[in-house]
Amino acid sequence: MSTTVKYPSLYQINTRVWLRALSQRLGQPVTLANVPDAEVEQLAALGVDWIWLLSVWQTGEAGRTVARTRPDLREEYRRVLPDLDESKDVCGSGFAISGYVVSDQLGGPAALAAFRERLAAKGMKLMLDFVPNHTAPDHLWAKTNPDYFVFGGSEEDLQRTPGNYLRVETNSGSRIYAHGRDPYFPGWPDTLQLNYGNPALQEERIAELLAIAGQCDGVRCDMAMLILPDVFLRTWGISMEPFWPRAIEAVKAAQPDFTFVGEVYWDLEWTLQQQGFDFCYDKRLYDRLRGRYARPVREHLLAEPAYQAKLVRFLENHDEPPRAAETFSWPTHKAAAIVTYFGIGLRFFHQGQFEGYRVHIPMELCRGPDEPVDETIHAFYLTVLRALTDPLFRSGHWLRLDPFPAWAGNWTCDNFIAFAWQSDDGERALVVVNYEDSQGQCHLRLPFADLARRRVRLTDMLGEEVYERDGSALLDPGLYVDLGAWGYNVFKIGEVP
Structure with missing residues (x-):
């Protein structure tokens, strides 16, 4: 059989939580520079093709302040960590990015490069985040390039809907910026919305993607459909030229084997595939599996195999609380896993899924709770992973x-x-x-x-x-x-x- 892997598998790691747990266990600071060999061996033993390191980029104090002051978030933190230490445990969302440079707390760019080499030596590729829609409020551009952002309305708008706008002092004076958001929900208060109607901003983002592509083998693009021209126009009333086809073409011209994974909803998976994405999230399958009836799942699988082959199949991820062990009864969990992972597409596993962990960790935390391993769930997933290494299921x-x-x-x-x-x-x-x-x-x-x-x-x-x-x-x-x-x-x- 050909060694080409048509249907790879990916394992997502919450980098900050993972390194914090390793540091506590080993009694010394652990960054990407000194992850123990045994940990890399354990990742390789899973038989996965990709490691996605979630949240490696720099975040700023503005995002941390929002994360530490919102009452709803603080209540959630206390539920997850009854012994919460806000000064150490709340680090802000990894999607409120202030710069695409690896955080010093994780070891910096050199540590990431060394870790990537260690993964490659074990036959694994590295995936990182790209958040196209927005930046953190304290991103450098917020002061130097106001025209890269969507402006808010009047002072009255700021007073009426403060959840959607933020005043920022720029190098050219005070401006009211819009928070990043999708068209169906209020703004995310730890973000600023980028203006893709500005061609100069699009060029800067392509340059950032090219720089990221030099540090990894693929990117997972957060809420990728938000910068489709029709979605952007509906959300902001601003026309824009298509971004993804040009951006993906530019990156693949430099790195032909680079992989783009899109977090996509609203039945826009096909649209993003046509614009160059290698894989797009298949939340429809996940939702139908949660419905616990066979017919809707079977009908979902009627789609063209060429389309399904470019979908990301999952049972849990950081955006889908509660976790699989909490969502599904154990018999249903097993059946859903067989349907999900023995089909075609990219097989996406989430850190803690194999162990049967039940607590969803908010993105703003850099520490998770101590949970016991469910040995029954763990044994099941090890058997599944072993079977999925068969070339028949990878390239058949x-x-x-x-x-x-x-x-x-x-x-x-x-x-x-x-x-x-x-x-x-x-x-x-x-x-x-x-x-x-x-x-x-x-x-x-x-x-x-x-x-x-x-x-x-x-x-x-x-x-x-x-x-x-x-x-x-x-x-x-x-x-x-x-x-x-x-x-x-x-x-x-x-x-x-």
Whole structure:
């Protein structure tokens, strides 16, 4: 099989929380410069292709002040950390960026470069953040380049909706700036909204992206759809030239293998893919899995495979509280994981997901709670990760299967989600999930005509089940499947010698 990885996996790390925990455990300051070898080995042992270091860039005092003074946030911090020390534990949002330079507290640019080399030596790539929509209030441009930002309205506007505007003293006098926001919610008070209607600002942002691309292998672009021209116009009443096609083209001209991942909502995934993004978030799948019914999930998977192959599939991330172990019952959690991670696309795992952690850590904190590892969840994910290292699931051909009634009137076939995999060198697998809370049966017609008149062995890659079946019957009427609520199998398909 080709070594090209079509469907990679990514592991997200909250960098500030991670390094703080390592420092506490080892009794000495740990930065990206001196992460223990054992920690890098553990990351490599996961079998993932990407490490996303969340929140490595410089943040300013303005963002920290907002984070420490908002009553709603402080209440959340206390819930997460009953022993909260605001001076040490509240560091401000990593998305309120004051400069795209690695924070000195994390070791600075040289430490990041060294850590990237260590990942590369283990076959892993590095992803970092790019926040296109806004900056921190104390970004240098706020003083030197007011025309890079969206201005607020009158003094009356500032008084009427202070959550959307901020007065800033610039080198050319006092200005009222708009906070960054999306069109459906109030402004984010630790940000200033950039004006993409200004061509000079767009050129500066492309230059920043080129500089970032020299420090990593890919970027995750926060709320990437906010600077689509129609969205920007609807939000701010300002026309702009398209940004993403030019920016992505410029970066890939310098770094052809550089990867762009977009956080995207509002059914704009296809639009961003067409503008050059390699992968876009698939929150629709996540939402349908949370609905706990098979049919909407199965219908979601009807989309063209070429489109699905460029989606990011996940069960939790820093933007989706509560966490998977809290959102799903354990049987449903397992079934949702099989559907999510044995399909196609980029497989996105979140730090703490494998351990079954339940507490969502706010972006403004740089310390998390001590949580016990759920050994049952941990063992399950280790088995899943081990299976996903099979080249069949990384670079094979994926085909969605339709479940058929096991007998006339057997409506429980609607419970099932199933797909098959095949590699260029003949390896095959079948994934089947009963994504309902009741027993179900169905027939699955395997799409492998050469199985006719052969004896076929089905070996569960995640369990101990082994079955032998007549290959012709697997084609028609199909494999008979009988699974309990939230049951699943991942079968490797082979011939009986």
